[in-house]
Amino acid sequence: MNPITTANAEFCLDVFKELSRNNAGENIFFSPLTMFYALSMLLLGARGKSAEQMEKVLHYDNFSEFLKPKMKDFSECSQGGRMYSEFGALLSQINQLNSLSIANRIYGTRTITFHKQYLRCSERLFQAKLQTVDFELSTEETRKSINTWVENKTNGKVTNLFGKGTIDPSSVMVLVSAIYFKGQWKNKFEKRDTVKAPFHISVGKSAIVDMMYQTGTFKLAFIKEPQMQVLELPYANNNLRMIILLPVGSANVNQIEKHLNVKMLQEWTNSSNMVEREVDVHIPKFNLAVKYDLNSLLKSLGMRDIFSVATADLSGMSPDKGLYLSKVVHKSYVDVNEEGTEAAAATGESIAVKRLPVTVQFTANSPFLFTIQDKSGNILFIGKLVSP
Secondary structure (H helix, E strand, O other): HHHHHHHHHHHHHHHHHHHHHOOOOEEEEOHHHHHHHHHHHHHOOOOOOOOOOOHOOOOOOHHHHHHOOOOOOOOOOOOOOOHHOOHHHHHHHHOOOOOOOEEEEEEEEOOOOOOOHHHHHHHHHHHHHHEEEEOOHHHHHHHHHHHHHHHHHHHOOOOOOOOOOOOOOOOOOOEEEEEEEEEEOOOOOOOOOOEEEEEEEEOEEEEEEEEEEEEEEEEEEEOOOOOOOEEEEEHHHOOOEEEEEEEEEEHHHHHHHHHHHHHHHHHHHHOOOOOOEEEEEEEOOEEEEEEEEEEHHHHOOOOOHHOOOOOOOOOOOOOOOOOOOOOOOOEEEEEEEEOOOEEEOOOOEEEOOOOOEEEEEEOOOEEEEEEEEEEOOOEEEEEOOOOO
């Protein structure tokens, strides 16, 4: 994986584990890529300790050579080094996918002077333009305007991103990153094959769900520790895929989480371990709409200074004093059905290829983890389904 993909994956799993710890027994769903992009846009204007903390939380510090400008690179946007220079290309590549679009925008108050260089580099690297607004005198109108833009960019699926009162007259800048995905399965499920079936939420607790079914040739891995099946469901055009991590035997989803890190996720989903075979696939239809206030989570990961007016250093963004990050809100939506997925807003010894029956059963009737990734390994979405 390239450095941005790896950094995004590390950040993704850090956030996932924090959310899972703070929301025990609940469904989890978010887009690490939009968080990563929005925070990287902020990092572009951060300096000093604020920048150091952000680089650590975003795992840029693992790739120090990519934070340095290229030899003889006198570009005005070389502050972030090669790591930033690859963002534009990645954004363009993602936006070429008909099923997926990412849009970034900066909302800045008219009372603050932003460095022209910062604005030019934000547009060049992140395709993010500044929209000047009046937070002080038109707070509600501005909040509604931002929400409308996000709603339009996510095909109406992410609504009211900023609730009433989350943007106040003292706000000076809001960074928004929106993502929308509507994918068709490469092999669709037939609606006539969907049946009512139990989904075992926990010991002694179950719910009746619409369970989809199909038989087909899919990539599947069997993991010995912790015991699970890993299934790949490709979307049309083979550019994107859903990966489902399903505990089997005596294992449960918590055990998978304990073992989950970037190295293990790569190992579990490695193409050499995922063997094509005939599989009877049973997965539930589900949709999730989840919203998180990420201030405390990001602070717990180590990003503290940027949230305090006394310690935040955003001097690369503006010469004005008193700039700091007041709020980070993330809202995401996913709908998995027979047609496909609609979403808006993740050393060989543990792999066992056994002698198997001609058709393998994959029945997702208990809590599981899932990611939606592109072919380069970028985690666009990650989730945990506990209760459909």
